[in-house]
Amino acid sequence: MTDFENTITCLYGDEGRLWLENLPNIVNNLAHRWQLSELHPIDNLSYNYVMSGWQKEKPIILKLGCDPKSFKNEIQALKAFKTFGAMTVLDQMEDVLLLERAQPGLSLKCYFPDHDLKAVSIACEVMKKLHTAPYPEYEFPTIKDWLTVLDKDHELFMPQLAKARVLKNELLNTMEHSILLHGDFHHENILEHEGEWKVIDPQGVIGERAYEVGCFMRNPKELIKHPDCLYFLKDRIHAFAKHLDLDPVRIAKWCYIQAMLSAVWSYEDNLSYESALKFVSLFEQLLDASWGF
Ligand SMILES: Nc1ncnc2c1ncn2[C@@H]1O[C@H](COP(=O)(O)OP(=O)(O)O)[C@@H](O)[C@H]1O
Ligand SMILES: [Mg+2]
Known part of the structure; x- marks a missing residue:
């Protein structure tokens, strides 16, 4: 088990295990919906599943979380800090964020x-x-x-x-x-x-x-x-x-x-x-x- 999988199962138990199992399907659906390509998980995964990739020509980050509640606060905070130094949110769903990818990052x-x-x-x-x-x-x-x-x-x-x-x-x-x-x-x-x-x-x-x-x-x-x-x-x-x-x-x-x-x-x-x-x-x-x- 990777450190990331271990963290998710420690935090969310069976719900976390199910989420991990479904991740490939969830990512495929999102890639189709938002026209994303070349999605690869980043090296330093901790509490969320974060992938780097492209939306057509645009470098993007796709972030998926197992806990919609903490995601809600994050989305609201990114909005509040939008013109005060936060990276841009391109799209969002309850537990998914599509962000502009920092260059060079x-x-x-x-x-x-x-x-x-x-x-x-x-x-x-x-x-x-x-x-x-x-x-x-x-x-x-x-x-x-x-x-x-x-x-x-x-x-x-x-x-x-x-x-x-x-x-x-x-x-x-x-x-x-x-x-x-x-x-x-x-x-x-x-x-x-x-x-x-x-x-x-x-x-x-x-x-x-x-x-x-x-x-x-x-x-x-x-x-x-x-x-x-x-x-x-x-x-x-x-x-x-x-x-x-x-x-x-x-x-x-x-x-x-x-x-x-x-x-x-x-x-x-x-x-x-x-x-x-x-x-x-x-x-x-x-x-x-x-x-x-
Ligand atoms: N918009 C972005 N541009 C470039 N890299 C990013 C971006 N968002 C996340 N990352 C990379 O993914 C890592 C984890 O993302 P983060 O949103 O901090 O997730 P977590 O909530 O799990 O800490 C970051 O430390 C960074 O290396
Ligand atoms: Mg972080």
Whole structure:
């Protein structure tokens, strides 16, 4: 079983297995309907089945998801960010997206590890543009909704959960004004397209700007194995704070909370949570040492 098949069956059980079995049929029908050719799955599949190909002369991406609910938010967020830095949606159905394919499509991952802060400065420019999108009419979830997951007890992470709860209450009670956030803003979701950097794969969540930084901090996946991981995190926090005029301690606190959220989500979905938990401990070290924040 591939990692992708494993993720889908862990998340969706029998429904996921059935969806995987039907994929070739679904793709054939879509190819016929939208006149698509040369469809090939991309290398880094994670939660959705993503194929690159062509619609006549136009380079496209076909994205299929097993969960129509999360797709609904993604489609609405892509629409809301349409003129604020998101890739263009060419067509859509309940659980399928047809997107313009980024050209050349490099992701911000290409700057890791040698030019890491270059990726941060590009990410900040992308973020500034995204965050000027008008407050949406569609009812997106809020970060407060997402963080209720941390109120459930899990034997495995009680001390970390206790700290995350204190921090979450503090930050939620002192939030800057709320806006629409991308919600999954990391290197592989920021792509170069015709000389600009564009986002794909937004989850769409309402919250404050500083929240958006957390997910970027835990990526790319290779970061956690790097011997200087802690120093990368420290430098990134300083750089984000400077570019976005944010409080570095507040950023570090959101990072702690979100690493915990990621660990709990993975644990609940029977996926590996170890690297998220390592980040929790690294952010704790940064907060304790204060690192000149
Ligand atoms: N519009 C696009 N142009 C170029 N590549 C894309 C595009 N959309 C997705 N990809 C590629 O497919 C990968 C997975 O797509 P993504 O929408 O992020 O799916 P997931 O929700 O599974 O993370 C991306 O990291 C990127 O490499
Ligand atoms: Mg993605």
